Amino acid sequence: MVDPKLEKVIQFERTRPDVHGDAHPKKLLRAIVEDGDHLTKLSEQHIYSADQFDRDTLLQLFRLAAKYEANPDRFTTSLNGQILISAFYEPSTRTRLSFESAWHRLGGDIMSITDRSTTGIAKGESLRDVAEMFNNYGDCVVLRDSKGESVREMMEALRIPIINAGNGTDEHPTQAMADLYTIFKWRPDLVSDEPGKPLNLVLVGFPAKMRTVRSLLKLLCYFPEVFSKVTVVNDKKKNQMFEAGQLEHLEEFGLNVQTADDLYDVLPEADVVYINAISWEGNSFKQYGKSYHLDADSPLKSDAIILHPLARGEELSTSLDNTPHNWYFSQARGAVFLRMALLTCLVKRAERVLDVI
Amino acid sequence: MVDPKLEKVIQFERTRPDVHGDAHPKKLLRAIVEDGDHLTKLSEQHIYSADQFDRDTLLQLFRLAAKYEANPDRFTTSLNGQILISAFYEPSTRTRLSFESAWHRLGGDIMSITDRSTTGIAKGESLRDVAEMFNNYGDCVVLRDSKGESVREMMEALRIPIINAGNGTDEHPTQAMADLYTIFKWRPDLVSDEPGKPLNLVLVGFPAKMRTVRSLLKLLCYFPEVFSKVTVVNDKKKNQMFEAGQLEHLEEFGLNVQTADDLYDVLPEADVVYINAISWEGNSFKQYGKSYHLDADSPLKSDAIILHPLARGEELSTSLDNTPHNWYFSQARGAVFLRMALLTCLVKRAERVLDVI
Amino acid sequence: MVDPKLEKVIQFERTRPDVHGDAHPKKLLRAIVEDGDHLTKLSEQHIYSADQFDRDTLLQLFRLAAKYEANPDRFTTSLNGQILISAFYEPSTRTRLSFESAWHRLGGDIMSITDRSTTGIAKGESLRDVAEMFNNYGDCVVLRDSKGESVREMMEALRIPIINAGNGTDEHPTQAMADLYTIFKWRPDLVSDEPGKPLNLVLVGFPAKMRTVRSLLKLLCYFPEVFSKVTVVNDKKKNQMFEAGQLEHLEEFGLNVQTADDLYDVLPEADVVYINAISWEGNSFKQYGKSYHLDADSPLKSDAIILHPLARGEELSTSLDNTPHNWYFSQARGAVFLRMALLTCLVKRAERVLDVI
Incomplete structure (x- = not known):
């Protein structure tokens, strides 16, 4: 028999309302009419600044995020065969894991860089050259860097999409x-x-x-x-x-x-x-x-x-x-589901998860 | 022609008895009668202390471990779609890789934290808040921390199971x-x-x-x-x-x-x-x-x-x-197979691997 | 409407010729007649030195690499269920990610070690003991170490293949x-x-x-x-x-x-x-x-x-x-595809990707 005090400590409830803030993703999903064109066109863009969006694209992304959040176990293979390069040159656990969880939830694979000091960049390699390397190695890049200009430098050489996951004091x-x-x-x-x-x-x-x-x-x-x-x-x-x-x-x-x-x-x-x-x-x-x-x-x-x-x-x-x-x-x-929505679009898999194709 | 001395060095035998200590997992498997109820009930518990078990639960876990060890290539998809958060705030390769190998052998995905200094904890974030984050990001946590109380602090906020993989001088x-x-x-x-x-x-x-x-x-x-x-x-x-x-x-x-x-x-x-x-x-x-x-x-x-x-x-x-x-x-x-058995139960996948359902 | 200057920055072209140096993997593929025996025999060898090859084995590896490069989306499951131990005791991003990308492209899972200081080796554990651990945890090892002799030490105890990914001033x-x-x-x-x-x-x-x-x-x-x-x-x-x-x-x-x-x-x-x-x-x-x-x-x-x-x-x-x-x-x-070819052979999956079996 386990000590009742210990028993109480080790038990946990999966079914306890799992957020403080009772989310209504289904209501949001129903409030927005699907228009997939706004999502498919994202596959030709880097995600660099909040300036680059428009109202409709955001709403469609929110709709897809709500769809994922309302059906968390339904889309587990949408990113099969896709590789994310998760490059966090500025230390971060929360944002890194949020992106990585989003990618894994959709069935993709990940390569992580969590420490700038172990990279060629520390030896003076240019970010353009790193970007050329990433072109060959993965299908999407998530970058956090303390330097505001790093993401721009990479974008100049990338032929796969990059997401700015925080660049200095600039944007996120x-x-x-x-x-x-x-x-x-x-x-x-x-x-x-x-x-x-x-x-x-x-x-x-x-x-x-x-x-x-x-x-x-x-x-x-x-x-x-x-x-x-x-x-x-x-x-x-x-x-x-x-x-x-x-x-x-x-x-x-x-x-x-x-x-x-x-x-x-x-x-x-x-x-x-x-x-x-x-x-x-x-x-x-x-x-x-x-x-x-x-x-x-x-x-x-x-x-x-x-x-x-x-x-x-x-x-x-x-x-x-x-x-x-x-x-x-x-x-x-919700940030995980929002990132799932965005990542799906960037790597040209939006059509796999739309209601109407 | 390769130099015979080099040839000898590069050759290896997969079939050489692969353990010193000739294991009998099949005999152990047969010695214990399956009783799945002891395994399914583990899905509502954190794994914190050796005190929390009982004889029958341990025997059933050993049986499942023996089943895995006797059939190492048979259960490769049991954890598909599941994400492990492997948080080793105290450095460790052996235990970390043992858990990660166990999880991968069953087809799950992994997010690793191998260095406390790169995390929000280093900036003063509470373990409760980290646990709330983990609730959103994964399906199971494995934690090693030099501080004995860390796992308890996380358990207070977790709605997914955590395994204590060594907490200071306390338990493993x-x-x-x-x-x-x-x-x-x-x-x-x-x-x-x-x-x-x-x-x-x-x-x-x-x-x-x-x-x-x-x-x-x-x-x-x-x-x-x-x-x-x-x-x-x-x-x-x-x-x-x-x-x-x-x-x-x-x-x-x-x-x-x-x-x-x-x-x-x-x-x-x-x-x-x-x-x-x-x-x-x-x-x-x-x-x-x-x-x-x-x-x-x-x-x-x-x-x-x-x-x-x-x-x-x-x-x-x-x-x-x-x-x-x-x-x-x-x-x-054997530690890999034992951990495979435990992890399977924690994330509610025991029914997929039982003989009798 | 997005600022046209920003629009220009965020757009990228996937279809822009994706290498400088217009590769002809199909021509190379056709120039070499398949002979799978040279590939299947690689599964009993560590990859230690350039000295260990012969002309025919290299040509068959180049042929398989060319086949992968000519059909990058075709072989996405050949390494399903296989685990790579990516051990970079000497820091490296380029070579590590090249191997990891190769492995992921074929559907395998990976456990990475990116920092020697977090390992038991730092505490004085022998490489032989680490190799015994790797035998239990994975299906293939990629090792980079500043010490020339490290890969040899591991080879003495390994029953799974290891690739020398750079050992000091010796070989790569x-x-x-x-x-x-x-x-x-x-x-x-x-x-x-x-x-x-x-x-x-x-x-x-x-x-x-x-x-x-x-x-x-x-x-x-x-x-x-x-x-x-x-x-x-x-x-x-x-x-x-x-x-x-x-x-x-x-x-x-x-x-x-x-x-x-x-x-x-x-x-x-x-x-x-x-x-x-x-x-x-x-x-x-x-x-x-x-x-x-x-x-x-x-x-x-x-x-x-x-x-x-x-x-x-x-x-x-x-x-x-x-x-x-x-x-x-x-x-x-090309290094990614070359490594895909080699890795496939090492873990006994060559037969899955040959034209003629």
């Missing part, structure tokens, strides 16, 4: 896509024929320095009618908060962007609170906005949701984990 | 299972209806510090009738050799535990000699019992077998490798 | 096979019934120190009639350029080996120029022949081709990349 487009996918999973009505009330989004972060924030703001531009207001909360002055031209770009697309330095001033009105505290600069990360914290006692609307790209620090208290505000775990889970 | 249950499996592979009669003479086991090691020894002693408790005597050989005093309560626990289960500080006093009577010299403490390993050595001239019974969890140091001479005492290579090989 | 036989495969891909007539003019080969490198050069020279010995002259270009004196016996060995096989210290003296007559500047010695690489450079203005015959094992340094200018002299990218690509 698939994270932003996962963020937006989470919002629409929560409120599928917003992309349906009968959209409900638009959202008041509070974004705690530093647009000039944080790649996740920069990419997300760019994606919001494709859905200006969905966001009644976007309030960027930061302890910098407005002219430091944004880099040159960044705010103007957002406003051009019709986004109503405000700023604030007191989180609690704007929190009570927020429908969605996005928070991030980390920026990658050079070879290490910096923390910003140390005065901003969210916890279970923060003045949140009862139905407000919180998003965080994770990993988190002190800015996001674990006291929120078991509250209905917690959609950041759902966000992390 | 699958190694102990592989050790015991080897003994029964050598002497299947001991678990049959007509058991032969019970075993005199000499165990050279340090129960208070070595996780392999600690877990093995716990497992022996389920088979007290199989071991007429267990003699722990160590150069410490008895009250330092064991930690508080450890010896009492063993005696409660009916094990006849003795201690000795002179190996050669007890060696001539031993049927099974288990030896280990390494303990993981903090971030490095310590060697204990440097005065104990086994070699081909040691006073062993002609039919005694030697077990060692490997990697070995000077305590185990290579002069024993080509003697019939060498069952440590068979033990290493 | 599969690189040399890929080099020669490239030459025959370019000039299939040379192994046909009606061979054209033999080749003048200029080899910029250091035979006494560079493993790639050493292995290539050995392979040339099987085809003395193909090379009218082999000129080794180096700034050392002739008696330092070669190690004891090396030059004599080449001449015994009928190779016409010359030396030169001025590259431009011999370049105008060269049909094939092979250049390498790096040698692995101890735990780091050394550069040799810094005075030798090739660029688009070098006095090359219009139809001369350049080979380089890569990664390159300043010795090979990128100004050559878009010229017809560039066969080094084709060489890197």
Whole structure:
């Protein structure tokens, strides 16, 4: 007989609601009409910047992600015979495993590089030459590098698609896509024929320095009618908060962007609170906005949701984990399905998973 | 024409008896009657401690391991579509590859973490958060960590099974299972209806510090009738050799535990000699019992077998490798099949490999 | 609408001629008559040195490589159920990924070791013991190690095949096979019934120190009639350029080996120029022949081709990349198919891919 105390420790429940944040991928799936052409055309593109998308392509990707999330065991062979080169020259476990899980879930094989110091690059090999090597070795590349320009250098020589999985302080487009996918999973009505009330989004972060924030703001531009207001909360002055031209770009697309330095001033009105505290600069990360914290006692609307790209620090208290505000775990889970959708398209396998061909 | 000297060097024989220690997995397979219920119930448990098992569950796992070992090419797709997260925060090649080989042999895919310093944990991310990430990314986790409490912390948040693959000085249950499996592979009669003479086991090691020894002693408790005597050989005093309560626990289960500080006093009577010299403490390993050595001239019974969890140091001479005492290579090989058996059960695929469903 | 400048950046062409150096794998395939016996017998050999081959075995391997290269999507399951142990104790990305890509392209699974410091070897475990472990865990080993003797030590205990993927300054036989495969891909007539003019080969490198050069020279010995002259270009004196016996060995096989210290003296007559500047010695690489450079203005015959094992340094200018002299990218690509051919044979799967069984 096992000690009952030990027995309790070792038991686990697979069926416990597996996300905090009760996702509705089926509702989102039904809210969007399939149009495969937007997906098949992705096979001729690198994924470099949030700027390169359009509203319809994003919606189709979200639809496919929702289809995967609603049927997690159904598409296990779509990438058979395909090889991913997972090149994380800047250390990362979360993003690397998210991509690798997405690829494996679809039946593909993977070659990983997890340490720049063991590569030819350390010996002075150019990224162009590395890209030529990758052309011969795989079918798709995922690259994270601390240097903003690395992905561009590789793109010049690649004949297989590459995904920018974070390039310095510049961009991280698939994270932003996962963020937006989470919002629409929560409120599928917003992309349906009968959209409900638009959202008041509070974004705690530093647009000039944080790649996740920069990419997300760019994606919001494709859905200006969905966001009644976007309030960027930061302890910098407005002219430091944004880099040159960044705010103007957002406003051009019709986004109503405000700023604030007191989180609690704007929190009570927020429908969605996005928070991030980390920026990658050079070879290490910096923390910003140390005065901003969210916890279970923060003045949140009862139905407000919180998003965080994770990993988190002190800015996001674990006291929120078991509250209905917690959609950041759902966000992390959805990121796998979003990446599955994107990867499928990049390697020309979209037709295998479309409803209508 | 190839130089005959070179020709001799490059030739190898696949058919040379591939273990020192002639295994009888088929005999063990036949000695145990299948009872699948003990296996299917494992799918709701983490594998944390040798304490959590019972005699019947272990026997069923050994039976399945023997079935795999007797038919190594038969079950190559049982884990198709399943993803293992192989997280070795404490460096290890032997155990990591043993688990990964087991998983691959059954057709599953793997994501590896081989270096704690490249992970979010290095930046202060909690293991609970890492566990939440793993819930989304894989179907099973194997964890090795120098910190004893890490596996417990992850278990609190996991909704997929985790295997403790060595947590500091605490436990290493699958190694102990592989050790015991080897003994029964050598002497299947001991678990049959007509058991032969019970075993005199000499165990050279340090129960208070070595996780392999600690877990093995716990497992022996389920088979007290199989071991007429267990003699722990160590150069410490008895009250330092064991930690508080450890010896009492063993005696409660009916094990006849003795201690000795002179190996050669007890060696001539031993049927099974288990030896280990390494303990993981903090971030490095310590060697204990440097005065104990086994070699081909040691006073062993002609039919005694030697077990060692490997990697070995000077305590185990290579002069024993080509003697019939060498069952440590068979033990290493069997560990792969034992882990195949356990992993199959954890991810709910036992029904695919049972004889009777 | 996407900014046209961005659009141009993210677009890529899969159909752009995917090698500089227009390969003719089909012509090579047709030039060699299949004789599977030479391939099936490879399953009882380790791949250790270029010395161990013969002309016919090499030709059959080149034929199979050409078959793979001509039909890259046809043989995706030949290694299903097989596990490769990819052990790169000396850091390498290019060769590791080349082997891993080859294995994955054929449907096999892989376990990688990319850092010696995380292994038991760092703790003093012997390579013989590591080899015994590998016997239990995988079906084939690829080893790179800075120590010349490591592969020999492992071979003594292995019952599965191992490939020497670079052992110190000694050998790198599969690189040399890929080099020669490239030459025959370019000039299939040379192994046909009606061979054209033999080749003048200029080899910029250091035979006494560079493993790639050493292995290539050995392979040339099987085809003395193909090379009218082999000129080794180096700034050392002739008696330092070669190690004891090396030059004599080449001449015994009928190779016409010359030396030169001025590259431009011999370049105008060269049909094939092979250049390498790096040698692995101890735990780091050394550069040799810094005075030798090739660029688009070098006095090359219009139809001369350049080979380089890569990664390159300043010795090979990128100004050559878009010229017809560039066969080094084709060489890197072909290396994957060459390794596919060899690996298939080693793990006894040749019969699955032969035309005639």
